[in-house]
Amino acid sequence: MKNIWFYIASVVVLLGFTACTDEEDTSPSYADQNLFASSESDHSEMAELKRSFYKETGSYLLLNDTLRNEQNGTDAYGNTIWNTELVDLTYPVIGESTSYRYTYKYIKDVEKSKLAVNLIKEKLAARLGKAVPYSFLIVDSITTWTNNNGIWQIANGYSDIPHPTEILGTRCYAISTNGDAGFEDEDYFTTIFKKIVLNKVQRLSANKLSSFYSYGEQYYLVDKSDINIPRGVNDSLARSMGFWKDENYYYLAYKQSDLKYFSDAVCTYSPSEVENMMADYPLVIEKFNILREIIKSMGIKVKD
Structure with a gap:
């Protein structure tokens, strides 16, 4: 009998703990609502x-x-x-x-x-x-x-x-x-x-972009005079090294801008267009194709 009364008392105590108190926040949480979607009752x-x-x-x-x-x-x-x-x-x-x-x-x-x-x-x-x-x-x-x-x-x-x-x-x-x-x-x-x-693309991990960056790692932000390149802007020379363009009088490409030029190119040109434009610069074509495949793998649609 004592065991029965102990069981009943325990249940009552547990129920007391689950009951609402004056201090408890009973306002709806809206956790079950998708606030980005229109209400089902809205037919406007x-x-x-x-x-x-x-x-x-x-x-x-x-x-x-x-x-x-x-x-x-x-x-x-x-x-x-x-x-x-x-x-x-x-x-x-x-x-x-x-x-x-x-x-x-x-x-x-x-x-x-x-x-x-x-x-x-x-x-x-x-x-x-x-x-x-x-x-x-x-x-x-x-x-x-x-x-x-x-x-x-x-x-x-x-x-x-x-x-x-x-x-x-x-x-x-x-x-x-x-x-x-x-x-x-x-x-x-x-x-x-x-x-x-x-x-x-900028939010991708370094590992995802490693193959793209590998072409320019030895050149990023290098002073042109340090490697016997005349200072000035020379797109042809930059492209022979795998860069889309030469953007700085004193230095070779910035890593961030190198990515931007190629990302913009993938959004703009088809592979055949780039092959025609950059026929004399195989490294540029290779980098374009690498980044193009990375962007496509994200589900983004680019020109064929």
Whole structure:
């Protein structure tokens, strides 16, 4: 009998520990909600556009940076308390930090929104293939703010761009049409595509890029005069050494710019075009093909 009463008492105590207390936070966690997707009850034109975009690209579509804005009770003075969550483009990759903030001007016109969505779908998402981001935020313009001794100011344009065309976050790419520039300039999204690809390539491990860099390891940042090369800019000589171009009067290629030139070339030219352009420079062709295969392996679609 004592054992039975001990068992009953233990169950009661355990139940007491699992019961809610006055201090416990019982507000919904929203862990089961995908805030990047439209509500199932939303059948508006924009909601359907977002569903279609996801179905076709595998990436969520945002037309503003607010993921959630719900009333969550009132405070002691009767003021409404809002539960708001924004998509955070400054959310860092592990080990990184940022002192930037971004604000956005939205595209208000429905038809212009549709046009912008179609352009991003055709010129970015289709070309990125499996490498599309988790979501795209499409806006009219982006403003960069920097922290200057605790005061947020618009970027000055010297070291930071005040109105960038894109911000590449870890779970969202913000893409600006920069007013009407994105609709009028045929190269506008091509330039953004190159920046996205370069950003992805730069994040690869050193091991992934070792074969590409192996051609230039002995030359990167070497003073031309130290190896009896006349100072000046000589593309032909640089290409004979495996570089896309000669960019500096005093030094041979920078490692970062070497990668950028070839990454941009992979985004622009087919192998046959490069073979014709660089017929006299076999090392350039080899490096182009190496980086092209690396980029293709990421799921990005390049010219055949």
